Amino acid sequence: MNERAAQRRGSPAGKNGKAEATRARILAAGRSVYGEQGIHGTTVQRILKEAGISRPTFYKYFASSAEVIDDIVQSCNAEVEGLFLKVFAQPQKAFYDYLPMALSGYLNWGRSLGPLMTARFRELHDLSSPVSRYRDAHNQRIVTILHDAMQAHGRTPPDGLALETLVQGIEHLGYQFCAEAEHTDMPRYITVMARLCVSMLGKREDWDAMLASPFFSRLMALEA
Template sequence: MQIASSDIDAIRQVVNQVLEMHAREEGGQRSQARAEILIHSMQVFAQRGLQRTTVQHLLDASDVSRRTFYKYFRNKMDVLESIYRIFVDNMLLHFHKEVKQASSAHDIIRNTTKVYFDYHVSMGPVIKLMMEEARSSNSALAPHRIRAQTLASEVLADQINRYTGNNYEPLVFLTMLWMLENYSLYIFEDGGFSPERLDQCLRVAVGVAESLVLGEVTPGMLERPAP
């Protein structure tokens, strides 16, 4: 799958923004060479998968020397982990923003669910590769997945409690996030993106969350659409 130039520009903006944030937190400077390796490696991983991708493929895609590559990364897995961390952190930034701007528990559920799916769709097929890898307990990606889900579930528990007065277990929201994770894999099933599946998953996920957390469902969310 080729990534369109407009999508590359959007990816570059996200990568540069998050790397700038990481540099501030770590007291360092953002490297544009490192950013370009990450940006162009996404398409390689999406096209070839993890096993069939080599460091040379990443060098060719990003047009950097082997010396430059090893200045920033240990191996191809280090690149994939860095990509995953960047987009997890970007999702969490938008997640927190939507929660703070929400004016009701309904808003929190709808807006954060949309952020979750927007994040996965923006990543394209490479997200399926990373999600499957992150679910392996011995993967370098696994701690980032756990961190993101833990932070998101705690924020949801606190903020929805603020509107409903119900002191939900964070595990309730972890369960919802696990559901969303499986929906995201379903959207990219069969190797391609399906807008119809996205619409279906977004609608049903919101309906299930409303039913579970609020005890009520917006009409039409869980019913099969009329043919």
């Protein structure tokens, strides 16, 4: 966050409910516009039209459309990280019990973003986009969450390359599911993602045990 933005967000106006509601309104409009237009098509004018506010009002909270997008991308990243932290903080008997919940949670979160998820995917390698700019740090934080969760459950984590590869594979499958698949395809995607997780994090017996898990069986509709 730049100094000017920090000053604006720390201003007395930003502390009252009306100001926070206006800022949230701008961000909601920004999410809609950014999801449809991407970083190169998102302009202040389009955000103003979507939010139904004046230009002076916009500039009380943000310096540019790029700053709005930056906030949106960082918020989305924090949502994913928070999701995984919450899942792995729950008590489970075995480490593989976390995987169906983490994977289904991630896919449901991505699907809830609508076009915004597709915009993120398009900009993974666009160096002008905060999606690309923050990607490595974001993925590394998820790697750390996985690493620490495995250690907490008496597992020996694989090396960093394996964990990074896993996170990028899950990321790609998640984007593909949200952009191209029907919601009813979720079991197929979770199966592939789970196999990827087990191949990187565990052993063959872990896959057999996960298949035998009642939760996994219900999720995959394997029970009659």
